[in-house]
Amino acid sequence: MKESVFIVHRSEIIRKGLSLILQEYFKMEITQLTTASDLSSFTGITNSIMILMLDAQAEINQKAIDLLKKNNEVALVAICQDEEEAHQAPVFDYQLTLYASPVQIQKLIQIIRQSGGKPKNAMVENGELTSREKEVIKLIALGLANKEIADKLFISIHTVISHRKNLTEKLGIKSISGLTVYAIMNNLLDIQDINPEELI
Amino acid sequence: MELFRKEDKMSSLINRNYNLLPVINRFGIRLGFKEKTIGEVCQEKQINTDFFLAIVNTYTDDSYFPEAEFLSFSPILLIDYLKNTHKYYIQYVLPKIERLLNEVLESCTDNCSSLKMINSFYQKYKAELLLHLKLEDEKVFPYIIELYKNKKLSAEGSFIEVIENEHTNVEVKLSDLENLIIRHLSPNYDDNAMNEFLTALLQFENDLNDHARIEDHILITQVIEFEKELKK
Numbered sequence: 001m002k003e004s005v006f007i008v009h010r011s012e013i014i015r016k017g018l019s020l021i022l023q024e025y026f027k028m029e030i031t032q033l034t035t036a037s038d039l040s041s042f043t044g045i046t047n048s049i050m051i052l053m054l055d056a057q058a059e060i061n062q063k064a065i066d067l068l069k070k071n072n073e074v075a076l077v078a079i080c081q082d083e084e085e086a087h088q089a090p091v092f093d094y095q096l097t098l099y100a101s102p103v104q105i106q107k108l109i110q111i112i113r114q115s116g117g118k119p120k121n122a123m124v125e126n127g128e129l130t131s132r133e134k135e136v137i138k139l140i141a142l143g144l145a146n147k148e149i150a151d152k153l154f155i156s157i158h159t160v161i162s163h164r165k166n167l168t169e170k171l172g173i174k175s176i177s178g179l180t181v182y183a184i185m186n187n188l189l190d191i192q193d194i195n196p197e198e199l200i
Numbered sequence: 201m202e203l204f205r206k207e208d209k210m211s212s213l214i215n216r217n218y219n220l221l222p223v224i225n226r227f228g229i230r231l232g233f234k235e236k237t238i239g240e241v242c243q244e245k246q247i248n249t250d251f252f253l254a255i256v257n258t259y260t261d262d263s264y265f266p267e268a269e270f271l272s273f274s275p276i277l278l279i280d281y282l283k284n285t286h287k288y289y290i291q292y293v294l295p296k297i298e299r300l301l302n303e304v305l306e307s308c309t310d311n312c313s314s315l316k317m318i319n320s321f322y323q324k325y326k327a328e329l330l331l332h333l334k335l336e337d338e339k340v341f342p343y344i345i346e347l348y349k350n351k352k353l354s355a356e357g358s359f360i361e362v363i364e365n366e367h368t369n370v371e372v373k374l375s376d377l378e379n380l381i382i383r384h385l386s387p388n389y390d391d392n393a394m395n396e397f398l399t400a401l402l403q404f405e406n407d408l409n410d411h412a413r414i415e416d417h418i419l420i421t422q423v424i425e426f427e428k429e430l431k432k
């Protein structure tokens with residue numbers, strides 16, 4: 001998935017400083033904004049991991065964030081003055097204080113990347129498949145490759161791959177034959193549709 | 201956990217970890233140790249004591265894996281142990297798991313189609329695993345033994361690199377099988393029968409992971425190094 005990083009802070013020293021530190025360790029594209037209201041012009045972004053680092057003391061522009069969350073994996077990081085303020089920033093997924101060491105900053109980015117930008121309370125937990133995911137699992141079971149699935153559902157290969165990743169995470173099943181068994185057990189697919197000799 | 205040493209009583213091994221029962225059998229050691237120490241029993245049976253200790257300790261402590269020590273043992277020693285393990289899987293564990301699965305199937309009275317799917321999935325897994333064990337027994341191990349005997353590269357090329365990939369595939373299938381049962385299958389079966397089947401399956405998974413770890417990290421590493429040297 002594509003990744004975009006936003007640093008939103010009224011202090012130029014903090015914006016530029018944080019941006020420099022990040023670029024020292026990671027190859028990433030960083031957009032610097034003075035206020036969160038400017039986020040509204042980026043709501044067209046889709047299928048990305050978005051790391052939004054925001055001033056914990058300023059307005060956060062919830063409307064733009066909600067729009068971005070619809071089509072992206074959004075990780076909200078609070079930029080806090082100190083530990084105490086960090087505890088008071090519950091709307092954020094992660095906290096970063098101004099006194100964080102470079103190692104802590106690196107770790108934070110790694111954790112966000114590993115979780116695919118998903119905060120800990122993500123919806124993975126309830127395990128329900130979305131209707132799109134059900135279509136994808138059906139096509140996987142029928143033996144279609146990623147490219148064919150993408151063409152059939154008019155989505156990009158990237159999106160197919162991310163659906164597959166989510167399916168594996170939600171169901172705990174990785175192999176094609178395992179997913180096929182799941183699909184048949186849950187009536188997403190009729191056993192007549194597949195050649196059991198071949199897939200199972 | 202504390203590691204076993206050669207001064208420890210052989211009986212304390214089983215007292216502390218009964219999962220080691222089949223492991224000591226693979227070395228030809230049987231119960232009835234009296235007061236003998238690990239070192240004494242190994243000497244009696246002409247088993248390399250350090251190798252024995254490395255295996256039982258790896259098996260007992262998940263975080264213990266003395267890579268450097270393992271690499272110092274002869275691949276022939278490793279292969280001997282690995283082959284015995286294969287025999288144990290093929291002749292004992294897989295038939296047992298299958299018998300337990302059949303008992304689960306027999307305990308199902310209605311709506312058994314999902315359980316039958318699980319059974320087909322298991323059969324697929326088993327077939328794949330047996331194929332892998334066969335490849336190792338009939339091609340890979342003999343190749344390695346020849347390689348060390350002749351100290352010359354084979355004209356047919358090496359079998360080594362395919363194994364690691366196969367391990368991953370087999371491991372994924374087994375974990376899928378477990379998750380299908382634990383998370384997704386509606387329980388139309390006798391609980392005790394299923395518990396016995398699952399317990400056997402999970403125990404097998406542990407054993408198999410240790411086995412693959414020794415093959416991937418020790419045997420294959422040794423052979424690749426040796427091949428490199430021969431190419432010089």
Ligand SMILES: [Fe+2]
Pocket residue numbers: 282286333336411415
């Ligand atoms: Fe093996």
Ligand SMILES: [Fe+2]
Pocket residue numbers: 332336363367412415
């Ligand atoms: Fe193997």
